[in-house]
Amino acid sequence: MNEQGVATGGPHGGGSGTAAHGAGHHEHQIELSWWRHYVFSTDHKVIGIQYMITSLLVALFGFGLMVVMRWQLSFPGKPVPVIGPLLTAVFGANLAPGGVMTPNLYNSFGAIHGTMMIFMAIVPALFAGFGNFVVPLQLGAPDMAFPRLNMASFWSFFVGVVIMLGSFLVPGGAAKSGWTSYPPLADIADTGMGFEPILNGQTLWLIGMAFNITGSLLGSINIIATIIQLRAPGLQWMRLPVFVWSELVTAFLLLLAFPPLESAAIMQLMDRLFGTSFFSPDGLIIGGRHWPASGGGSALLWQHLFWFLGHPEVYVQILPTMGIVGEVFANNTRKPLWSYKIFVYSLLSIGFLSMVVWAHHMYMTGMGQSITTFFQIFTTVISMPSVLLGTVLLLSLWGGSIRLPTPMLFALAWLPMFGIGGLTGLPLGWTPSDMVLHDTYYVIGHFHYMMAPASIMGLFAGLYYWFPKATGRMMNDFWGKVHFWMTIIFFNGVFFPMLIQGFNGVHRRWYDGGAGWQMAQPVLWLNQVMSVSAWILALGQIPFIINFFWSIWRGKKVTSDNPWQATTLEWATPTPPGHGNFLHPVAVYRGPYEYSAPGAARDFLPQWEQEESRVAEPKLSSV
Numbered sequence: 001m002n003e004q005g006v007a008t009g010g011p012h013g014g015g016s017g018t019a020a021h022g023a024g025h026h027e028h029q030i031e032l033s034w035w036r037h038y039v040f041s042t043d044h045k046v047i048g049i050q051y052m053i054t055s056l057l058v059a060l061f062g063f064g065l066m067v068v069m070r071w072q073l074s075f076p077g078k079p080v081p082v083i084g085p086l087l088t089a090v091f092g093a094n095l096a097p098g099g100v101m102t103p104n105l106y107n108s109f110g111a112i113h114g115t116m117m118i119f120m121a122i123v124p125a126l127f128a129g130f131g132n133f134v135v136p137l138q139l140g141a142p143d144m145a146f147p148r149l150n151m152a153s154f155w156s157f158f159v160g161v162v163i164m165l166g167s168f169l170v171p172g173g174a175a176k177s178g179w180t181s182y183p184p185l186a187d188i189a190d191t192g193m194g195f196e197p198i199l200n201g202q203t204l205w206l207i208g209m210a211f212n213i214t215g216s217l218l219g220s221i222n223i224i225a226t227i228i229q230l231r232a233p234g235l236q237w238m239r240l241p242v243f244v245w246s247e248l249v250t251a252f253l254l255l256l257a258f259p260p261l262e263s264a265a266i267m268q269l270m271d272r273l274f275g276t277s278f279f280s281p282d283g284l285i286i287g288g289r290h291w292p293a294s295g296g297g298s299a300l301l302w303q304h305l306f307w308f309l310g311h312p313e314v315y316v317q318i319l320p321t322m323g324i325v326g327e328v329f330a331n332n333t334r335k336p337l338w339s340y341k342i343f344v345y346s347l348l349s350i351g352f353l354s355m356v357v358w359a360h361h362m363y364m365t366g367m368g369q370s371i372t373t374f375f376q377i378f379t380t381v382i383s384m385p386s387v388l389l390g391t392v393l394l395l396s397l398w399g400g401s402i403r404l405p406t407p408m409l410f411a412l413a414w415l416p417m418f419g420i421g422g423l424t425g426l427p428l429g430w431t432p433s434d435m436v437l438h439d440t441y442y443v444i445g446h447f448h449y450m451m452a453p454a455s456i457m458g459l460f461a462g463l464y465y466w467f468p469k470a471t472g473r474m475m476n477d478f479w480g481k482v483h484f485w486m487t488i489i490f491f492n493g494v495f496f497p498m499l500i501q502g503f504n505g506v507h508r509r510w511y512d513g514g515a516g517w518q519m520a521q522p523v524l525w526l527n528q529v530m531s532v533s534a535w536i537l538a539l540g541q542i543p544f545i546i547n548f549f550w551s552i553w554r555g556k557k558v559t560s561d562n563p564w565q566a567t568t569l570e571w572a573t574p575t576p577p578g579h580g581n582f583l584h585p586v587a588v589y590r591g592p593y594e595y596s597a598p599g600a601a602r603d604f605l606p607q608w609e610q611e612e613s614r615v616a617e618p619k620l621s622s623v
Contacts (some may be wrong), residue, residue: 040155042147043579047154048133049470052463054154055125058161060541062117065109067538070531072101073513095173103511107176108201110509112164114179115205118313119212120161122455126320127254128153128219130462131247133470135223137570138241140232140588140608142580145225149218157215163208167201175205180306183279183299187271188286197273206269213262220251220258227251232569234588238341239607241568241592245344246323249351250316256355257309264305271297300365307358314450315354319347321414321458322389328411328461329393331566333400334603336593343392349385357382363431364438372431379429386422390415401596401603406480410461413488417457421449424499439509442502445495453491460487460544467548468563472575473555479547486540493533497526565604568592572608 041047068087071080077100080087084099095105136144144150167174172195177186181202190200197203227248231240267278275293279302282295330337337343360379363372393415402408424446427433437443460483468474504523506514513527514520562571569588573581586608594605605611 040151042143042151044132044136044144044147044150045470045577045581047150048129048131050154051124051132051157052129054158054161055121055129058116059121059125061165062113062121063538063541065113067534068101069106069109069113070534072106072511074527074531076512076515090168091173101511104176105173106511107178108168108174111175111178111181111205112168115175115209116161116164118179118317118451119209120157120164122317122451122459123216123313124157125459126317126324126455126462127223127247127250128157128216130243130320130324130466131219131223131251134466134570135244135247136226136230137469137573137577137581138244138568139227139230140235140569140572140582140586141226141230142582144222145229146222150222153215153218153222155215156211156218160208160211160213160215163204163211167204167208170199170201170204171195172201174201177202177205180310181205181268181302182306183268183271183297183302184281184284184291186268186302187280187293188284188291191272203269203272206265206272209265210262210269213258213265216254217258217262220254223247223251224255232586232588235569235607236588238344239588239591241323242326242337242340242343242347243320243323245347246319246326249347250319253312253316253319253351253354257312260305261309264302268302300362303362303365304359307361311358311361312354315350317455318418318450318458319350321418321455321461322347324458324462324465325393325411325414327566327568328407328465329396330593330595331465331564332403332405332408332411333396334403334595335396335400336591336595338392338395338398340591340593342388346385346389346392350382350389353378353382353385357429360429360434363434376430380426383422383426386418390419405464406475406477406484407461407465409481409484410457410464413484414454414457414461417449417453417491421446421454424449437502439507440502441498441506441508444508445498445502448495448498453488453495456491457488460484463548465564466570467551468558468575469570469573470576471552471555473551473557474563475551475555476547479543483540483544483547486543487537490533490537490540494530494537497523497530501526562606565602567594567604567606569607572606 037043038046041050068080068083071078079099080101084096087096087101087105088099090096091105095102095108101109132144132150136142164174172190175181175186175189177189186202189202198207227240227244267276270276271278271280271293277294277297279299280291280293280295280297281299284291284293284295326337326343357375357379359367359371360375363375424442427437428443428446464475464480501514501520501523504520506517506520506523510517514524558575561573561575563575564571569586572586574583587610588607589610590605590607592607594600594607596603597605
């Protein structure tokens with residue numbers, strides 16, 4: 001039971017919880033204060049919206065950091081227009097004299113941009129935002145398995161965000177050691193005269209990450225328990241929507257891969273605060289003097305612990321988008337996915353293989369031929385289920401009665417973006433080519449094709465698709481398509497030239513964009529192309545922002561609880577869903593994508609509707 005007097009489900013399918021809620025929906029609901037209802041809520045839908053809004057605001061901030069960095073790369077040493085005086089006022093003359101970005105400020109912006117966009121924007125939005133709101137609805141559950149734990153997960157994440165943002169305001173500014181926080185640099189950064197031991201950028205980075213990771217772990221436990229325990233009667237494993245499968249695999253990845261990084265963050269924190277040497281090697285000389293730590297640590301240990309999460313983190317971002325795209329494809333082709341089982345098994349295979357390829361980020365460390373060969377092989381093997389999954393989506397288009405609302409446009413664009421990201425990763429999976437391309441802009445281009453266009457295309461597809469269920473109103477389709485075309489065109493304008501620069505050897509960390517390197521001169525003009533594309537891309541998000549908030553209050557009201565004529569259980573709830581989600585107990589009678597079934601009166605058969613010709617008691621799902 002949660003504090004609102006509603007049972008949150010029982011074992012083996014959750015039938016008892018759903019039934020209890022159906023019986024007591026109006027009788028036992030307790031009136032909550034505004035703070036309990038909207039701020040410290042245990043309702044999974046409110047928490048999902050909290051995650052989504054917070055993540056989108058963080059993404060806007062992280063995107064803003066990139067926009068300023070692009071000016072420095074295109075026009076190194078020149079004052080940033082418009083906001084240059086603001087940079088000086090906020091960060092001081094040491095970091096931004098006369099509105100010019102110094103190398104230290106550039107490094108801070110780069111480290112926080114990467115950290116916040118990955119760990120505090122895209123992952124929370126896709127996994128926790130959509131996962132909290134959609135998964136219990138698709139399961140026929142009244143709430144998450146552990147509502148209070150769910151609330152704790154969001155607030156732990158939120159505290160981490162506040163600490164990371166606040167790190168800009170301490171002496172010396174935010175962390176400067178990159179989003180990977182490699183020691184020994186990260187062990188000694190922001191230390192010495194003029195720095196507080198705790199109130200400095202690098203230490204606050206570690207503390208913020210610890211809070212963020214804790215929130216993710218609590219959320220992943222909740223998602224796993226909810227999917228296993230709270231499925232509606234009849235919702236067997238092979239009747240789960242593919243989005244639920246994608247969230248389940250993602251939750252297991254977080255649960256297995258995040259604890260090593262949290263442990264590493266705590267150990268690095270001890271190196272900085274208590275003089276330990278988990279990652280500080282012997283003989284470290286700083287400023288002509290031996291570093292006063294005991295030594296004996298291993299900087300490579302940090303890399304292993306970081307990338308053990310860092311590579312699964314790529315799939316933590318991309319797996320939920322696979323589930324979203326699968327949902328949108330089935331709905332807008334008006335036919336079942338070409339092979340539901342291949343799709344599911346591909347998700348499971350990607351999840352497993354992503355845990356055994358982390359060290360392909362570390363070929364430059366000299367691991368030895370046998371270990372390197374192992375990681376090369378499995379890095380290539382992981383492309384196979386990815387290709388299978390893409391093939392399922394492509395073949396699902398064949399013979400479909402394809403509709404092209406805004407969610408479908410973003411879902412269609414996901415395919416080539418994911419394809420470019422995957423194909424450009426193959427040369428980095430093998431040592432001969434990685435040795436040449438390592439630490440060039442080619443790596444940035446590949447990485448961002450996976451992290452930005454692919455992930456964000458899926459994010460926007462899900463936002464436009466589930467927006468009417470969350471608000472009871474539709475987003476404007478015309479402005480949605482304006483947003484789509486500006487986004488897809490200028491995403492490629494930002495990231496494709498990076499691949500060209502990378503082939504020419506332009507280093508990923510040059511603060512002047514390569515202006516000081518003779519061999520980079522033929523491709524320096526691409527810096528302006530990328531920067532102008534980034535600035536127009538920023539303008540292209542204005543239609544989305546206006547459309548999003550306008551539609552919440554003034555958008556066209558839906559005339560049905562199922563405006564997309566979909567088949568999965570979230571469309572069986574009132575719109576928007578009230579507390580407890582379902583007015584009556586629901587049961588599942590068929591698979592998730594019964595579209596255009598022969599002989600059916602409509603071109604969709606919802607999971608919750610029992611046909612007269614198929615009268616049968618639903619079986620409880622087995623665990």
